[in-house]
Amino acid sequence: MPQALVVLSGGQDSTTCLYWAIARFGKEQVTTLTFDYGQRHRVELDCARRVADFAGVSNTVLPIDTFAALGGNALTESAVAVKQTVDAQTQLPNTFVPGRNLIFLTFAAAFAYPRNIRDLVGGMAQTDYSGYPDCREDTLQALQQALRLGLEFPVTLHTPLMFKSKRETVEMARDLGALEALAYTHTCYNGQRPPCGRCPACVLRAKGFAEAGLADPLLTSTAAG
Amino acid sequence: MPQALVVLSGGQDSTTCLYWAIARFGKEQVTTLTFDYGQRHRVELDCARRVADFAGVSNTVLPIDTFAALGGNALTESAVAVKQTVDAQTQLPNTFVPGRNLIFLTFAAAFAYPRNIRDLVGGMAQTDYSGYPDCREDTLQALQQALRLGLEFPVTLHTPLMFKSKRETVEMARDLGALEALAYTHTCYNGQRPPCGRCPACVLRAKGFAEAGLADPLLTSTAAG
Numbered sequence: 001m002p003q004a005l006v007v008l009s010g011g012q013d014s015t016t017c018l019y020w021a022i023a024r025f026g027k028e029q030v031t032t033l034t035f036d037y038g039q040r041h042r043v044e045l046d047c048a049r050r051v052a053d054f055a056g057v058s059n060t061v062l063p064i065d066t067f068a069a070l071g072g073n074a075l076t077e078s079a080v081a082v083k084q085t086v087d088a089q090t091q092l093p094n095t096f097v098p099g100r101n102l103i104f105l106t107f108a109a110a111f112a113y114p115r116n117i118r119d120l121v122g123g124m125a126q127t128d129y130s131g132y133p134d135c136r137e138d139t140l141q142a143l144q145q146a147l148r149l150g151l152e153f154p155v156t157l158h159t160p161l162m163f164k165s166k167r168e169t170v171e172m173a174r175d176l177g178a179l180e181a182l183a184y185t186h187t188c189y190n191g192q193r194p195p196c197g198r199c200p201a202c203v204l205r206a207k208g209f210a211e212a213g214l215a216d217p218l219l220t221s222t223a224a225g
Numbered sequence: 226m227p228q229a230l231v232v233l234s235g236g237q238d239s240t241t242c243l244y245w246a247i248a249r250f251g252k253e254q255v256t257t258l259t260f261d262y263g264q265r266h267r268v269e270l271d272c273a274r275r276v277a278d279f280a281g282v283s284n285t286v287l288p289i290d291t292f293a294a295l296g297g298n299a300l301t302e303s304a305v306a307v308k309q310t311v312d313a314q315t316q317l318p319n320t321f322v323p324g325r326n327l328i329f330l331t332f333a334a335a336f337a338y339p340r341n342i343r344d345l346v347g348g349m350a351q352t353d354y355s356g357y358p359d360c361r362e363d364t365l366q367a368l369q370q371a372l373r374l375g376l377e378f379p380v381t382l383h384t385p386l387m388f389k390s391k392r393e394t395v396e397m398a399r400d401l402g403a404l405e406a407l408a409y410t411h412t413c414y415n416g417q418r419p420p421c422g423r424c425p426a427c428v429l430r431a432k433g434f435a436e437a438g439l440a441d442p443l444l445t446s447t448a449a450g
Contacts, residue, residue, distance in 0.1 A: 065290045066332055098335040102375045106331060107291055110323040134375035142371035149367055150327045150359035 004119040004158075005112050007104055008032040008059065010047030012185045012205060013123030013161055016169055018055055019178035020160045021121045031117070032059045033108055037100075038068035041191035050184040062107060067100070101134040102143055109147045109155050118155055125161040125169070137162050166208025174214060183221035194219065229344040229383075230337050232329055233257040233284065235272030237430060238348030238386055240410045241394055243280055244403035245385045246346045256342070257284045258333055262325075263293035266416035275409040287332060292325070326359040327368055334372045334380050343380055350386040350394070362387050391433025399439060408446035419444065 004025040006018045021030045034048040045061060052059035101124055108120050124135040133139060137159070144157045161169050173179055187205045188195035195202045195218065209216040229250040231243045246255045259273040270286060277284035326349055333345050349360040358364060362384070369382045386394050398404055412430045413420035420427045420443065434441040 062294050063290050065288050069287050070332070070335055098338040098376055098378075099331050099372065102331050102371060103328065103335070106324050106327050107295070110295055110328070113323040133377040136374065139371060139374040142367055142374055146327060146364060146367035146371050147324065149361065149364040151323055152358040153323075 001115055002031040002058075002117055003029040004031075004121060005108055005117045006030060006032045006057075006121040007108050007123070008034050008048045008052060009123070010034065010044040010049075010051060010184075010186050011123070012173075012182055012187055013125065013169060014048075015051050015181050015185050016173040016176065016178050017121050017123045017158075017160055018051065018057070019173065019176040019181065021119075021158075022055065022057070023176055025119065027056055030057050032057055033111055034059055034061045035064050035104055035107070036061050037064040037066075041186065041188075043191060043193060044186050047184055047186040051181055054181050054184055060111070062111065064103065064107070066103075070098075099134055101132070102139075105140070105143060105157060106147065109151060109153070112155065113151050113153050118153070119158060120155060121158045121160070123161055124159045125164060127163055127165055165211075166204055167211035170208045170212040170214055174212070179214070179217055180221070183217035185218060187218070226340055227256040227283075227342055228254040229256075229346060230333055230340075230342045231255060231257045231282075231346040232333050232348070233259050233273045233277060234348070235259065235269040235274075235276060235411050236348070237398075237407055237410050237412055238350065238394060239273075240276050240406050241398040241401065241403050242346050242348045242383075242385055243276065243282070244398065244401040244406065246344075246383075247280065247282070248401055250344065252281055255282050257282055258336055259284055259286045260289050260329055260332070261286050262289040262291075266411065266413075268416060268418060269411050272409055272411040276406055279406050279409055285336070287336065289328065289332070291328075295323075324359055326357070327364075330365070330368060330382060331372065334376060334378070337380065338376050338378050343378070344383060345380060346383045346385070348386055349384045350389060352388055352390055390436075391429055392436035395433045395437040395439055399437070404439070404442055405446070408442035410443060412443070 004021050006014065006021050008014045008018055018032060032052045034045060036045055049059050105120060105122060112120060124140060126136040140157050140159060144155065147155050164172065173182060186193065187201045189199040189201045190196045197206065205216065229246050231239065231246050233239045233243055243255070243257060257277050259270060261270055274284050330345060330347060337345060349365060351361040365382050365384060369380065372380050389397065398407060411418065412426045414424035414426045415421045422431065430441065
């Protein structure tokens with residue numbers, strides 16, 4: 001039975017975290033969990049599977065139909081266009097699913113519990129991001145406490161990217177030997193492969209690679225696309 | 226827009242909490258949320274709707290398909306018989322869905338957030354129960370903190386039954402004028418109406434009414450069944 005569970009979205013950050021977990025716990029001790037929550041870009045699920053295959057770890061997909069039923073956000077409703085602006089009232093981008101990371105991590109803990117997996121790993125970071133409050137350190141500390149009490153299980157939430165800039169995350173991927181795997185990842189908010197290069201997610205990713213002085217394998221590798 | 230959201234399972238406790246919320250916030254300020262998580266006893270969903278109708282408040286059903294995918298427990302898998310014993314390893318009854326109440330309340334908060342509903346009400350209690358750790362006060366305090374931080378929203382989790390015995394809960398229902406509504410509720414682990422009278426849930430419910438010296442309207446009212 002593995003010891004660590006990585007919540008793998010198929011993106012750059014969770015892929016980097018997967019390699020962090022492999023370096024820390026050993027490949028045989030790592031498994032991955034991906035959520036199919038009705039994301040508009042189904043390519044994310046393919047990316048997660050391809051990343052896990054490339055890294056040589058297993059991948060389980062769990063469905064969550066509740067977000068689509070809650071409705072009203074751009075990541076699950078195709079009729080809602082992705083705006084590059086923030087909501088005037090909440091100051092959050094309209095890709096925000098309230099509490100999404102709380103749900104992901106709680107389901108991850110529920111998956112981990114019967115398997116006696118005590119180390120959960122996620123790509124949340126409170127730097128350089130869109131201001132999602134459920135990615136912040138204090139939120140995740142409170143959630144870890146709720147999970148430990150609510151499951152009576154000594155789960156630890158690891159967020160190795162929490163205080164890293166995008167540049168530092170790229171450098172970490174390089175140091176962990178994860179760059180090649182990043183060719184299989186997906187970032188673009190518009191769901192395009194090759195990426196659109198213009199949406200906030202593409203711009204942020206490009207900035208990180210540029211500042212680290214590295215080429216993005218998603219743009220250069222023959223494995224991408 | 227309502228001010229308070231009651232998580233309504235269709236059972237005795239959440240129905241009592243609905244009447245608590247109506248007394249505290251006023252009927253016009255209360256709405257209810259029920260989760261369709263693949264429970265084996267679909268009658269619970271009908272009970273929730275009938276309770277809400279009887280009380281004169283609205284009821285929304287949100288689907289959660291993830292518990293069934295997580296698998297392995299008696300409430301969602303018809304092949305798993307309800308045991309009256311506890312799991313030897315965890316000391317929890319095998320009706321336990323790990324973190325179920327954490328998920329319910331987090332989805333309730335995600336539902337409440339865009340509606341600016343700041344008061345969530347649930348029937349969790351740490352007395353007289355089966356030892357579910359996600360029903361305990363300390364767990365829910367930690368969860369409230371995680372929700373407040375993760376949503377940047379001043380949500381309050383109300384659990385008016387937290388420290389009440391079943392007897393006290395029945396007396397509270399009487400004092401709130403909720404007894405008649407309890408005829409529409411569902412408790413039996415075996416999904417029977419009229420209830421089986423033998424499963425742990427039926428036994429616990431009967432004990433509460435007996436100790437309060439009241440008849441259970443589920444057994445006596447013509448509205449039941």
